Amino acid sequence: MPAGERPGRHMAAEVHEQPAVWQRILADQQSIRDIAARLAAARPRFVLLAARGTSDHAALYAKYLVEITHELPAGLVSPSTLTAYGARPRLDGVLLIAVSQSGHSPDLVRTIEIGRGQGALTLAITNDALSPLAQAGELHLDIRAGREQAVAATKSYTAQLLTLYLLLVHMRGADWRAVERVAEWGRLLLDQDGTIGIIAERYRFAERLVVTARGYSYATAREAALKLMETSYIAAQAFSGADLLHGPLAMIDPLVPVLAVIPAGVGGTAMLPVLARLREARADVFSVGHAGAVAASSAGLVLPEGVPEEVSPILEILPFQMLALHLALARGADPDAPRRLSKVTETL
Numbered sequence: 001m002p003a004g005e006r007p008g009r010h011m012a013a014e015v016h017e018q019p020a021v022w023q024r025i026l027a028d029q030q031s032i033r034d035i036a037a038r039l040a041a042a043r044p045r046f047v048l049l050a051a052r053g054t055s056d057h058a059a060l061y062a063k064y065l066v067e068i069t070h071e072l073p074a075g076l077v078s079p080s081t082l083t084a085y086g087a088r089p090r091l092d093g094v095l096l097i098a099v100s101q102s103g104h105s106p107d108l109v110r111t112i113e114i115g116r117g118q119g120a121l122t123l124a125i126t127n128d129a130l131s132p133l134a135q136a137g138e139l140h141l142d143i144r145a146g147r148e149q150a151v152a153a154t155k156s157y158t159a160q161l162l163t164l165y166l167l168l169v170h171m172r173g174a175d176w177r178a179v180e181r182v183a184e185w186g187r188l189l190l191d192q193d194g195t196i197g198i199i200a201e202r203y204r205f206a207e208r209l210v211v212t213a214r215g216y217s218y219a220t221a222r223e224a225a226l227k228l229m230e231t232s233y234i235a236a237q238a239f240s241g242a243d244l245l246h247g248p249l250a251m252i253d254p255l256v257p258v259l260a261v262i263p264a265g266v267g268g269t270a271m272l273p274v275l276a277r278l279r280e281a282r283a284d285v286f287s288v289g290h291a292g293a294v295a296a297s298s299a300g301l302v303l304p305e306g307v308p309e310e311v312s313p314i315l316e317i318l319p320f321q322m323l324a325l326h327l328a329l330a331r332g333a334d335p336d337a338p339r340r341l342s343k344v345t346e347t348l
Contacts, residue, residue, distance in 0.1 A: 007334035008325055011150035011231070015321045019183035021145050022314070025162050025205060026180065029170070029208040030164065035123065035139050036170035042121050044095035049075035050111045051099040054153040058160035059217035061097050061313050065168045069310070079107040082114045088204045098125070099164070101148070103131025107211075112136040125163060127156050143165065150336045152231050152322050157223060161314045178308045182315065185304040189318045193300055196319055199286065199299055200326035202257075208235040211258040212244050212274060212285055215267025221312050224259060224320035231328040241274040252281045253268035260324075262289030262298065263317050265309030286320045295309035 047066045049059035059076055065072035075136040075257045081087045096115040098108045103126035113136050116122045124137030127145050134140045145159035169176045218240050225238035239248050252258065258278055262271045268289055275296055278285050287293050287300035294300030303312065328335040
């Protein structure tokens with residue numbers, strides 16, 4: 001870190017920049033509309049999503065959107081089946097979407113190239129219009145998050161979520177205005193930064209923790225766990241609420257904090273029995289969600305009222321990004337430059 005720079009200043013700035021990024025995306029949706037029209041005209045029978053790291057969690061969110069709102073089968077690609085193992089599946093009638101912040105991971109570039117050669121309609125979604133992945137796809141969407149200087153992705157993640165949401169809304173000709181207040185809602189949550197800083201002290205000495213959610217919010221749980229691992233070096237495991245009850249619940253005790261995402265809606269309702277079981281285990285539960293769930297937890301942050309369930313993941317991650325930032329600083333780490341990590345990770 002250069003002399004005089006404050007640890008975490010880049011991550012803090014990028015976390016708080018997110019509402020402005022979302023406003024920029026919402027203000028100019030024409031490229032998203034144009035590509036959505038192309039995809040709708042192709043009438044795909046199946047959607048595949050390829051991504052790594054944080055972008056994989058954005059792809060997971062899109063998988064739920066495709067399956068629920070489009071009622072199409074959707075799956076997450078294992079790039080190594082195509083790159084390392086050399087499989088060549090028939091992909092005619094398939095929409096293949098690759099999601100990447102940098103657009104430089106060789107396995108994703110090769111996945112798009114192979115997919116295109118096997119008959120898939122390919123779309124790359126990146127934060128770099130000149131990247132190899134952007135060039136490899138038949139179609140490309142720029143999430144326009146602006147350069148991220150912190151290693152841990154924050155604004156590029158929520159920009160991916162919003163772009164994917166709008167793309168899939170416009171594909172089915174639906175009204176996009178469920179997200180028109182997203183920047184306003186985001187600022188309300190970011191105003192709670194001081195509260196999150198106090199809550200972070202609660203978990204400063206935790207060695208491991210569990211993050212859990214269901215439905216659309218499962219992507220939030222996965223991304224929250226990753227942010228905590230890469231910035232605070234805490235062993236964080238993410239489970240769907242259903243999977244947690246199928247075995248991992250046995251490891252929960254008062255010394256293993258649980259972070260739960262429980263928004264209003266179907267997924268949040270499905271989490272209520274999980275919350276009850278966690279209370280039985282005397283777990284310390286920090287919830288981000290609706291007021292009732294937070295009141296039934298050890299600590300928490302209430303999400304703004306009126307947020308549709310399918311929009312909620314864009315907002316839910318903000319408290320966890322702030323928590324990761326504050327925890328890293330409290331534990332003496334620099335979240336801008338986690339050890340042994342770089343902004344671009346190249347895998348095959």
